Amino acid sequence: MKKGVLFGVFALVAMAGLLLAGGQAFAEDDTVRIGVYLPLTGQNAFGGQLELDGVRMAHEEAPAVLGKKVELFVVDNKSDKVESANAVKRIIEREKVHAVIGTYGSSLAMAGGEVAEKAGIPMVGTSCTNPLVTIGKKYIFRVCFIDPYQGAGAATYAINELGAKKAALLTDVANDYAVGLAGFFERSFTKMGGEIVAKLRYNSGDQDFTAQLTEIISKEPDVLFIPAYFAEGAIIMKQAQELGAEFQIMGGDAMDNPKIVEIGGDAVEGFVHTTFPYDPSMEDMNPTARRFTENWRKKHPGQDPNVNAALGYDSYMMLIDAIKRAGSTDPEAITKALAETRDFEGVTGLTTINETHDAEKPVGIVMIKDGKKQYVATIQPEL
Amino acid sequence: MSMAMFIQHLFNALTLGSLYALIAIGYTMVYGILRLINFAHGEIFMLGAYFVFWGVTLLHLPWFLAVIVAIAVTSLTGVLVDRVAYRPLRDAPRISALISSIGVSFFLQNLAIVVFSAIPREVQRPGWLVDIIVVGKVRILPLTLVVPVLSFLLMLGLLFIVYKTKPGLGMRAISKDIETSRLMGVPVNRIIALTFGIGSALAAASGIMWALRYPQLQPVMGVIPGFKAFIAAVFGGIGSIQGAVLGGLILGIMEIMIVAFLPTLAGYRDAFAFVLLIIILLVKPTGLLGEKLEDKV
Numbered sequence: 299m300k301k302g303v304l305f306g307v308f309a310l311v312a313m314a315g316l317l318l319a320g321g322q323a324f325a326e327d328d329t330v331r332i333g334v335y336l337p338l339t340g341q342n343a344f345g346g347q348l349e350l351d352g353v354r355m356a357h358e359e360a361p362a363v364l365g366k367k368v369e370l371f372v373v374d375n376k377s378d379k380v381e382s383a384n385a386v387k388r389i390i391e392r393e394k395v396h397a398v399i400g401t402y403g404s405s406l407a408m409a410g411g412e413v414a415e416k417a418g419i420p421m422v423g424t425s426c427t428n429p430l431v432t433i434g435k436k437y438i439f440r441v442c443f444i445d446p447y448q449g450a451g452a453a454t455y456a457i458n459e460l461g462a463k464k465a466a467l468l469t470d471v472a473n474d475y476a477v478g479l480a481g482f483f484e485r486s487f488t489k490m491g492g493e494i495v496a497k498l499r500y501n502s503g504d505q506d507f508t509a510q511l512t513e514i515i516s517k518e519p520d521v522l523f524i525p526a527y528f529a530e531g532a533i534i535m536k537q538a539q540e541l542g543a544e545f546q547i548m549g550g551d552a553m554d555n556p557k558i559v560e561i562g563g564d565a566v567e568g569f570v571h572t573t574f575p576y577d578p579s580m581e582d583m584n585p586t587a588r589r590f591t592e593n594w595r596k597k598h599p600g601q602d603p604n605v606n607a608a609l610g611y612d613s614y615m616m617l618i619d620a621i622k623r624a625g626s627t628d629p630e631a632i633t634k635a636l637a638e639t640r641d642f643e644g645v646t647g648l649t650t651i652n653e654t655h656d657a658e659k660p661v662g663i664v665m666i667k668d669g670k671k672q673y674v675a676t677i678q679p680e681l
Numbered sequence: 682m683s684m685a686m687f688i689q690h691l692f693n694a695l696t697l698g699s700l701y702a703l704i705a706i707g708y709t710m711v712y713g714i715l716r717l718i719n720f721a722h723g724e725i726f727m728l729g730a731y732f733v734f735w736g737v738t739l740l741h742l743p744w745f746l747a748v749i750v751a752i753a754v755t756s757l758t759g760v761l762v763d764r765v766a767y768r769p770l771r772d773a774p775r776i777s778a779l780i781s782s783i784g785v786s787f788f789l790q791n792l793a794i795v796v797f798s799a800i801p802r803e804v805q806r807p808g809w810l811v812d813i814i815v816v817g818k819v820r821i822l823p824l825t826l827v828v829p830v831l832s833f834l835l836m837l838g839l840l841f842i843v844y845k846t847k848p849g850l851g852m853r854a855i856s857k858d859i860e861t862s863r864l865m866g867v868p869v870n871r872i873i874a875l876t877f878g879i880g881s882a883l884a885a886a887s888g889i890m891w892a893l894r895y896p897q898l899q900p901v902m903g904v905i906p907g908f909k910a911f912i913a914a915v916f917g918g919i920g921s922i923q924g925a926v927l928g929g930l931i932l933g934i935m936e937i938m939i940v941a942f943l944p945t946l947a948g949y950r951d952a953f954a955f956v957l958l959i960i961i962l963l964v965k966p967t968g969l970l971g972e973k974l975e976d977k978v
Contacts, residue, residue: 340799344799497945506937508693509694509937509940512686512941513947529897532803540813540820
């Protein structure tokens, strides 16, 4: 009984505290506060680190807006859905940020986005491509395209450029991004007259794919589509090579990483993946992309930028652009300005935010040729 | 299913199963002697793999030497972990040491993330282990043939140590009754340190084999194999060395065959492993080759 009363009192105090914190007005000080939550450790760290580098570089180039200094609050979401929600809660409640940037990974963005939406703080997603991230959300935006579009791009390339007729899928069942993208690829591929001959699944953290690959090889597809993250993708390709697979392997934007050749070795040779329309090996870059590439190489000698760094850069710049147009740091005003973004020139091309708060941009195709990433095509898929 | 495909599946299963067996031996050995499920085993496994990678790429040691050095260093790490995290709890209830081992597991994992960074690394493999042998339509990795032999040899070696040597006698005495062993003059702490040393050396050996089969190093690489090997050890009868080998092989074969025969269920093969664990615990709590449980008051 006594315990119950104590608990009740504690709960009341805690609730009152929350209410106070929620009702508190934003401190009108002389800084613009931007929270950044990204996977800096864990399974998705390789993507999150690059996006943070991109955000930091943009921050150095544009350290102030509206005559105020911009302050970044970076929190690690540890590649974990729960940590992701906690991270956003923390930057909003404790750091009192005006806007949020993040994150790599659709599952993480959904968890974090939910919190930002409830708090009414605008969020700009970097490379979270699952449609569910922004659906029905007022405050959530992103600088990347969405997976139905990307899946259609991959299917278009497989059928038109590679002449594929039969495709197989190998999907992580525990990952929203993978399940979504595989579904969209399948839809577009079959709509365009192709056939899916095998659909195999695995679970996040698995390292043995030999059974699934042996099964896929027996179905003799022309193309195997793996919507995996690049580390996992590299292991899948290595095992496919060991099992004597002869089909073309394709993947999505999560395979885009400068280390892919280093980690995958000759097993990734010939691999094709869809990505956002930017790669340092691209021939005709827009001026922003050219400047970004040069500055990056100056800052990180011997290391090429990739599309995650570019999206990190773009998300910060687009947010700054919106704050400038809003003329204030009021979250509502920023949200309105973000929704009105038209033809904003980023590293990943002209960005227009559509009515579902997604960025409309074409799909880029990268191929690993002679141990190097090469940007081979830009396509405008039809949905 | 064609014959060639079935044989290919069988070889895949043999590799996976004998890797599980190799990890499970380490688990079961420590349990058999101390009645402690060492949850940090998966992290020691990961350290072993990283140490080899360091030896080869940073110190430019030849492969053979790097493996020996890595096993020795990992073994010392195991002894250190025992000294720091388990020895002070020797007289505490068993559950305390178990919880301590979970703590060690998280600590080592996060330490690895800080020190090695979370970015995965490629493993350079010596050619003779990975140049594929093609027999008809079946493709065999030489490693596939090495791992079962190694598991078997280590099992024999371990049985020899436990049943034919003096420290082995001490280990068996400690497993029966730690207090009485101490009174009878068994150097308990030294024998237990040795147990952890050997257990960690086994973890390192399996970590190295795993990294050769799935050539990528990550700080979290020990988690899933650790769980699976734990299941294998319980399945075979935890505490029994032969049981661990048998359990590992059966688990590996079943995991591959469930994908081979029911490809649509491939995404649930991990769930299958855990269902297996639950069934075994319900039907035969001591596992396939486990000893009868004796309640100690």
